[in-house]
Amino acid sequence: MPFVPLSFVVxxxxxxLFGASVRQLGEERPANRPLLALILVSAFxxxxxxxxxxYGVQGAIMYLAPVSAAAVxxxxxxxxxxxxxxxxxPLANRLILHALPMVAIVVLLATWRDPIDMALVLIFLGYAVAILLLMRTGTDALRLxxxxxxxxxxxxxxxxxxxxxxxxAVDTxxxxxMTWMRGEHTPPLIAVGNLASLVLLSIAAATASRSQSATETIDATAPTETYGDKETLAAVETLMAMKHVYRDADxxxxxxxxxxGVPARQVSVAINRATGKNVSQYVNEHRIAEACELLVETDKAVTEIMFEVGFQTKSNFNREFRRVTExxxxxxxxxxxRAARIAIKHDP
Structure with missing residues (x-):
């Protein structure tokens, strides 16, 4: 029976996973190509x-593996x-800029191979810290x-x-x-550690890639105003109450x-300060409030109400509903x- 490495199964x-992520893309929402490419690179x-x-194959793999890893x-x-x-x-320009780590690895492969492993460690650490810094404001950082x-x-x-x-950490x-123990533990470390990290990273990429919002034309000349927190929150409340914008799933x-007509950060800060919540919680609570009314006042199915108030998936709707109402x-x-029946029964 031929031996099939765990890496091939992964x-x-x-x-x-890549195929499933591509199939879930709608016509209105563009693909998050870098995250989808990350899944392909992880498979490679x-x-x-x-x-x-x-199988002990070396040759070109000794060059392809570190360069591909630098792209992750x-x-x-x-x-x-x-x-x-x-x-x-353009996305192409940004990708060219971020191709520098791969270029650095190629240069090291051609000139000085010894520090390649630690160079990869620094690349992974640097980008991990950069991503965490992007997320330091919580879910409000995800403006799009x-x-x-x-x-x-x-x-x-x-x-x-x-x-x-x-x-x-695994690469370290x-x-x-490899340096001190002649690679005695390297195969199991690679099989378990690196493969696990690739799987986890790919699953995270697939999940995040589904959150790409629909495309729309941007008016770069549109004016923006600066208000205080009270004025900004009042404008947001008016937008919610009169235009019901929270029903927009995108x-x-x-x-x-x-x-x-105000900066995104101003909206985020005003809602955070006034309500102690992030913007996604604030908007979803407006959706849940209307859903609660519809559940009581109509006989509509839960799924119909879910779509009507702006949710697209049952899991997200149920999660937010339980967060708000327990x-x-x-x-x-x-x-x-039940409360209505009891009230009617005791009504003189």
């Missing part, structure tokens, strides 16, 4: 790992920035992610940063093992700020119906 699973690295440690952190970072801020620079998906996207991005840190142990911080939508409807 590569196949990552390709399946798993394949190379299987060839090297499973930049792809993760560029993919995250597509959810954090709009860039006027729909509010419904901000929480899972934020968690996935933090998970990706931790996976980069974990991979850097591999470097020590609503995000950037789009809300443009509707108000019960499920059906439990809420049954409790209110």
């Amino acid at each position: 590569a196949i699973l990552l390709l399946v 690295l798993s394949l190379l790992s299987g060839l090297r440690w499973g 952190p930049p792809l993760a970072y560029v993919g995250v920035t597509k959810l954090v801020r709009r860039s006027r620079a 992610a729909p509010f419904e998906e901000a929480v899972p996207a934020y968690q996935a991005i933090l998970f990706a940063a931790l996976a980069l840190l974990f991979s850097a 142990f591999v470097f020590v093992d 609503l995000n911080l950037d789009r809300m700020a443009r509707k108000l 019960m499920s939508p059906l439990e809420w409807r049954e409790q209110k119906a």
Whole structure:
């Protein structure tokens, strides 16, 4: 029976994950290409790992593996920035800038191979810290992610940063093992550590890639106003109450700020200070408030209500509903119906 390395199985699973992520893309929402490319690169690295440690193949793999590994952190970072801020620079230009780590590894392969492992560790550490700095303001940092998906996207991005840190730790142990113990523990470290980090990173990338908001035309000349927190919050409340913008499933911080004509950071800070909540929580609570009313006042199905108030997935709707009310939508409807029957029964 032929031997099939675990790395090959992981590569196949990552390709399946890539295919599933691509199929979930809608026509209106563009693909987060860097995060999808990250999954493919991870699958390629798993394949190379299987060839090297499973079958002892060396040759070109000794060059392809470190260069491919150097592409992983930049792809993760560029993919995250597509959810954090709009860039006027073309994606190709940004990718060229972040190709410098790969160029550095190529130069080291041609001139001085000894520090390559530690160079990769520094690349992974540097980009992990950069991603964590982007996320320092919490879910409000994801200006371009729909509010419904901000929480899972934020968690996935933090998970990706931790996976980069974990991979850097594994590479450090591999470097020590190769230097001081003649690589005695390197194969199991590669098989378990690096493969685990690639899987975790790819799952996080697939989750975050689904949070790309719909594209829309940007008016760079649109005026913006600066108000105090009270004025900003009052404008937001008016927008919510009169125009019900929270029903827009693709609503995000950037789009809300443009509707108000104020900077996105100003909206975020005003809501944070006045309510103690981030913007996604604030918007989702407006959605849940209307859902609660519809559950009591109508006989509409829970799924119909979910779509009507701006949610697109049951998992996100149920999570936010339970966060706000501490019960499920059906439990809420049954409790209110029971309370109404008791009130009628005791009404003189």
